[in-house]
Amino acid sequence: MKLAIDIMGGDNAPIAILDGVRLALENPAFDGSLQLYGDAKVIEQYFDTHKISKSRCTIHPTTQIIGFDEHPTAAIRAKKDSSIVRAIRAVAEGEADCVVSAGSTGALLTGATLIIKRQAGVLRPALSSMLPTMAGGRVLLLDCGANADSKPEYIAQFARMGHAYMRQFCHIESPKVALLSNGTEAEKGSELIKAAHELLKADTLLNFQGNTEARDLLAGHADVIVADGFSGNIALKASEGAAAGVMGLLKTALSSSLRAKLGAALAMPALRGMKRSMDYTEYGGGALLGVRGGVLKVHGSAQGKTFAYAILQAVELCRSGVVGAIGELLRGHAD
Amino acid sequence: MKLAIDIMGGDNAPIAILDGVRLALENPAFDGSLQLYGDAKVIEQYFDTHKISKSRCTIHPTTQIIGFDEHPTAAIRAKKDSSIVRAIRAVAEGEADCVVSAGSTGALLTGATLIIKRQAGVLRPALSSMLPTMAGGRVLLLDCGANADSKPEYIAQFARMGHAYMRQFCHIESPKVALLSNGTEAEKGSELIKAAHELLKADTLLNFQGNTEARDLLAGHADVIVADGFSGNIALKASEGAAAGVMGLLKTALSSSLRAKLGAALAMPALRGMKRSMDYTEYGGGALLGVRGGVLKVHGSAQGKTFAYAILQAVELCRSGVVGAIGELLRGHAD
Numbered sequence: 001m002k003l004a005i006d007i008m009g010g011d012n013a014p015i016a017i018l019d020g021v022r023l024a025l026e027n028p029a030f031d032g033s034l035q036l037y038g039d040a041k042v043i044e045q046y047f048d049t050h051k052i053s054k055s056r057c058t059i060h061p062t063t064q065i066i067g068f069d070e071h072p073t074a075a076i077r078a079k080k081d082s083s084i085v086r087a088i089r090a091v092a093e094g095e096a097d098c099v100v101s102a103g104s105t106g107a108l109l110t111g112a113t114l115i116i117k118r119q120a121g122v123l124r125p126a127l128s129s130m131l132p133t134m135a136g137g138r139v140l141l142l143d144c145g146a147n148a149d150s151k152p153e154y155i156a157q158f159a160r161m162g163h164a165y166m167r168q169f170c171h172i173e174s175p176k177v178a179l180l181s182n183g184t185e186a187e188k189g190s191e192l193i194k195a196a197h198e199l200l201k202a203d204t205l206l207n208f209q210g211n212t213e214a215r216d217l218l219a220g221h222a223d224v225i226v227a228d229g230f231s232g233n234i235a236l237k238a239s240e241g242a243a244a245g246v247m248g249l250l251k252t253a254l255s256s257s258l259r260a261k262l263g264a265a266l267a268m269p270a271l272r273g274m275k276r277s278m279d280y281t282e283y284g285g286g287a288l289l290g291v292r293g294g295v296l297k298v299h300g301s302a303q304g305k306t307f308a309y310a311i312l313q314a315v316e317l318c319r320s321g322v323v324g325a326i327g328e329l330l331r332g333h334a335d
Numbered sequence: 336m337k338l339a340i341d342i343m344g345g346d347n348a349p350i351a352i353l354d355g356v357r358l359a360l361e362n363p364a365f366d367g368s369l370q371l372y373g374d375a376k377v378i379e380q381y382f383d384t385h386k387i388s389k390s391r392c393t394i395h396p397t398t399q400i401i402g403f404d405e406h407p408t409a410a411i412r413a414k415k416d417s418s419i420v421r422a423i424r425a426v427a428e429g430e431a432d433c434v435v436s437a438g439s440t441g442a443l444l445t446g447a448t449l450i451i452k453r454q455a456g457v458l459r460p461a462l463s464s465m466l467p468t469m470a471g472g473r474v475l476l477l478d479c480g481a482n483a484d485s486k487p488e489y490i491a492q493f494a495r496m497g498h499a500y501m502r503q504f505c506h507i508e509s510p511k512v513a514l515l516s517n518g519t520e521a522e523k524g525s526e527l528i529k530a531a532h533e534l535l536k537a538d539t540l541l542n543f544q545g546n547t548e549a550r551d552l553l554a555g556h557a558d559v560i561v562a563d564g565f566s567g568n569i570a571l572k573a574s575e576g577a578a579a580g581v582m583g584l585l586k587t588a589l590s591s592s593l594r595a596k597l598g599a600a601l602a603m604p605a606l607r608g609m610k611r612s613m614d615y616t617e618y619g620g621g622a623l624l625g626v627r628g629g630v631l632k633v634h635g636s637a638q639g640k641t642f643a644y645a646i647l648q649a650v651e652l653c654r655s656g657v658v659g660a661i662g663e664l665l666r667g668h669a670d
Contacts, residue, residue, distance in 0.1 A: 069520070134580040145517050148525045182480050182568040185404070190483045190565045214573035218580050230525045233517040234566045238549035238573035245469040245553050246581040246613065253602070253609035260605035267589055267598030274588035278581065 007038030009103020020307025098294025135220030145233035342373030344438020355642025433629025470555030480568035497559035
């Protein structure tokens with residue numbers, strides 16, 4: 001499996017990304033090869049300092065970087081020698097199976113759509129995110145924000161993409177699909193969501209469970225939760241924010257007195273287990289579904305460990321045949 | 336202050352609601368009078384059993400109940416003698432200053448809009464929710480779901496309503512207003528949100544701070560977060576769900592071993608303080624803004640303590656003059 005890595009993308013790039021590369025190479029489970037796009041001098045120096053073998057890596061020097069604040073389409077067009085564009089191009093040209101980037105979401109999504117291009121029949125690619133559920137399982141949420149404005153037909157396709165993903169990647173025979181709405185009843189929702197509900201209900205391929213409220217996003221009732229890109233983004237970030245906020249309050253509370261500190265020390269193994277069970281980092285990145293190749297978006301704030309997981313996840317993504325399965329399910333679907 | 340109480344609405348009605356009434360009457364801070372709409376026999380019996388004086392209450396017998404699964408408009412029209420419709424009517428007819436109900440949100444919003452009616456200039460009423468922030472303050476989120484489909488002009492009005500609310504109710508001279516979107520940059524968002532952004536930016540009355548992401552909903556950067564009703568509902572419920580989920584995991588972790596239990600016992604005072612700081616129950620209910628009277632929606636799952644807080648909040652709502660201030664700010668605004 002050949003992966004194209006954007007070394008320069010992310011809040012902590014390039015060092016955190018290179019740390020991720022190193023951790024992946026050290027992991028016995030990883031047997032792929034890596035194409036590293038970025039500042040060749042920095043990469044060479046990192047490899048020398050850490051005494052890492054370059055046998056499974058090729059370095060592709062690039063001279064430009066696309067920042068988080070740049071307009072995606074303009075930046076993609078202007079900065080053809082940026083690490084992210086070059087890595088995307090590697091997938092488009094068949095040099096790599098999957099691009100992995102912690103850079104600008106907009107640039108990655110726009111670049112992938114413009115350069116790798118949509119699969120036949122796909123109206124709009126969707127950004128997915130695999131989340132840990134409170135029940136100890138996982139749920140795929142999509143679209144998490146590739147499309148600020150969705151149409152019912154897009155959402156119907158997102159559901160099929162999610163279905164294919166959970167079948168191929170998680171081996172769930174008939175994944176339960178739910179639609180994110182402001183109420184569980186079929187008649188609840190915006191005009192967009194009500195129209196999408198009708199399309200999902202009519203799609204006999206899907207194991208459609210009806211609407212779900214955002215309150216149950218992580219409850220584990222469904223395998224796939226499908227949403228318009230705007231609401232999906234709101235739901236994902238509101239959950240992340242609230243969970244992080246509660247953990248922050250917990251940390252403050254447990255260091256607020258000597259007694260609390262003693263209690264925390266005793267409870268630490270249990271608290272660590274809890275933290276692990278809700279750890280987003282092990283889920284690495286979110287796959288962009290509906291394009292002709294693998295595209296994995298890693299959280300901008302990713303450190304080495306998270307990026308290394310994303311590299312392993314990218315290998316799984318390619319191996320599982322998700323892209324091919326989506327191609328089969330959507331070819332002719334839009335007609 | 337005269338409040339119309341829907342005794343029959345809510346998952347735990349009528350007993351939890353009557354518990355709330357009793358707790359409010361026992362609270363020295365409460366000096367209003369209560370009109371109780373519901374099954375007279377049940378109410379009388381509760382008062383007898385608990386030996387509560389009826390001096391500040393009047394009982395208004397009703398014969399019907401609107402359930403959570405009924406279609407709001409149809410139910411409002413068909414069940415004219417339901418506790419919720421009668422309580423709403425009391426406000427419409429000037430018999431009461433505010434209706435307080437834990438019943439069907441749809442029925443309360445539809446009933447209030449149809450019977451109490453919108454204030455002059457108001458395009459659409461909005462459901463607000465006061466949330467505790469991680470910084471220890473509070474933030475008003477609206478619309479939380481009164482409108483499944485919004486227009487930019489509605490959102491612009493929601494912002495003015497939120498501005499008036501935070502000025503009157505929380506005495507903040509120039510409340511910071513932010514718009515919920517999928518990115519902080521002005522050009523981020525759906526077409527709806529981008530158009531709303533322009534209107535908010537142009538409104539010189541507002542202290543508009545630009546967009547905020549759902550991740551920062553509870554961060555305490557803004558006093559008012561304004562959203563289209565669908566996204567606002569998603570953001571609110573996703574936050575509630577994630578926070579409840581983390582608290583559930585914490586509880587499980589802290590009872591997973593003898594050692595964890597000991598630690599929890601030591602840390603309990605600190606943990607209780609933390610729980611209190613994120614306690615939604617003290618915030619009672621969400622006010623419906625933009626109608627000609629006070630309307631307070633209490634969480635369907637409310638127990639007595641929460642309902643009692645909501646009764647106190649209803650008094651504050653009337654006393655603060657929020658309704659009048661909204662009337663002043665929106666008269667002629669829609670033209």
